[in-house]
Amino acid sequence: MSTKNNPETWHQIRLGFTANLVVAASVAAYGSVLGLLAAQKGLSWLQLLIMNLSVFAGSSQFVMVDMWLPPLPILEITLAVLIINMRYLLIGASLRPLFHGRSFIHKALHIHLVADENWAITMGRLHREPTTTAFLLGGGLCIQTAWCTGTLLGHRLGAVINQPEQFGLDFAFVAVFTALVFSFWRGRQDLFPWLITGLVAIISAQLLPGKWYILCGGITGALVSAFSPVNQEDKGYDA
Amino acid sequence: MMPDLIQQQDVWLTIFAAAMVTYGLRLGGLLLAERLPRTGRFQRFMNALPGTILLSLIIPSALAAGFWGWVATLFTAACSLKTGNVFVSMLLGMAIVAGGRLLG
Numbered sequence: 073m074s075t076k077n078n079p080e081t082w083h084q085i086r087l088g089f090t091a092n093l094v095v096a097a098s099v100a101a102y103g104s105v106l107g108l109l110a111a112q113k114g115l116s117w118l119q120l121l122i123m124n125l126s127v128f129a130g131s132s133q134f135v136m137v138d139m140w141l142p143p144l145p146i147l148e149i150t151l152a153v154l155i156i157n158m159r160y161l162l163i164g165a166s167l168r169p170l171f172h173g174r175s176f177i178h179k180a181l182h183i184h185l186v187a188d189e190n191w192a193i194t195m196g197r198l199h200r201e202p203t204t205t206a207f208l209l210g211g212g213l214c215i216q217t218a219w220c221t222g223t224l225l226g227h228r229l230g231a232v233i234n235q236p237e238q239f240g241l242d243f244a245f246v247a248v249f250t251a252l253v254f255s256f257w258r259g260r261q262d263l264f265p266w267l268i269t270g271l272v273a274i275i276s277a278q279l280l281p282g283k284w285y286i287l288c289g290g291i292t293g294a295l296v297s298a299f300s301p302v303n304q305e306d307k308g309y310d311a
Numbered sequence: 312m313m314p315d316l317i318q319q320q321d322v323w324l325t326i327f328a329a330a331m332v333t334y335g336l337r338l339g340g341l342l343l344a345e346r347l348p349r350t351g352r353f354q355r356f357m358n359a360l361p362g363t364i365l366l367s368l369i370i371p372s373a374l375a376a377g378f379w380g381w382v383a384t385l386f387t388a389a390c391s392l393k394t395g396n397v398f399v400s401m402l403l404g405m406a407i408v409a410g411g412r413l414l415g
Contacts, residue, residue, distance in 0.1 A: 094398045119322055126330035136329060144321040150328040157333045159364070164340025166360045171341060183337045188368065195361045196397070240409035243376055243383060247404030249369045250384050251391040256362030269363040270370045277371035289367030290360060297359030298352040 081206045088190065088210025091197070095189045096218035098244035099130070101236045103222025106134055111227045113140040120227055124220045128187065131283065132156040152282075159286040163191050170198060170205055178205065185212025189248065196255040264300065269293030379411025 103124075110120045115137070127133055132153045139149050164183060171179050182205045190211025197203045236242055257266075273289030280288070347353045373384040387404035391397065 094401060114317065119326065123326045123329070126326060127333050129333050132329065132333065136325070142317045144317055144325050146321060146325050146328060149325050150332055153329040154332045157336050160333065160336040161340040162360060162364050164337045165344035165357070166364060167341055168344040168357060179341055180338060183341055184334055186337055192365055238409065238412060240405035240412070243380065243408040244401060244405050246369055246372045246376065246380070246384065247387045247401040248397065249365055250373070250387040250404065251397040251400035253362070253365050253369060254388070254391055256365055262362060265359055265363065266366055269366045273367040273370045274374065285371050286364065286367045290364040293363030293366065294356045294359040297363070298356035
């Protein structure tokens, strides 16, 4: 609480915001497609805005809008959202070192604005430069702003870009994650766990629906790492 | 009565339920992780987790993007290793995929 007016906090928020600007452009483009679909399904712009602000998870919102038919299958939609967003359990868990020593209120307020994009950018920076939860929040604000702007534009004016795939925008997410993944490489100890992660992710993406592959690959790989013999010191993120 | 009309209260209930579930997963993950021991295998599991999640996010999507997706992933990776610049690497990857699709 005492850090609220700290200039360093504002500095970190600004840094986090700008670090997410490029990927936010593709977030907005995808948002405009969702906005168009939502308008076709009869969602009002206000309902869509509230959904953006409160759910704030892109792929699950696409599925929600897809299932948006009368009478609303509330239970089915909620279950689908639970399954698609299950990865946030892991993403939340992996943020432990960033939130170390923070109050419950601080955690409860900051954790909401965690999307794949600002999570990855924050974690990639965490062990290279001083990074706080304000950096994560700044990124979250950037992604949230882009998401709301994109969806509302799409809702009011039709999709700004009808086929984002033509411009490689769907690949933006893969590209940004690929560019970041090397900052998570800790040395040879990671080779075998990462091979297993890739293998399990590919196989489970073939066999299981939705986003289960993220959980399967992530958990299996981390388990392999946990149960590998330790040769050198395990450089971690918990400083 | 009007089966083809979406009830307003259903709309808000659905959005509320989806929001609670998603927020519960985010906060639940963080709070659960803090109950795990900070030593031994649990710590090593937690330390490995960010990298393995990110890798699982990338690989199936890169595969699904076809030949140009693989080429772009390789160039993005190489550019990121050489320059350390995430943005330039990302733009390069997107340009390759867009270019590949333009060629058909």
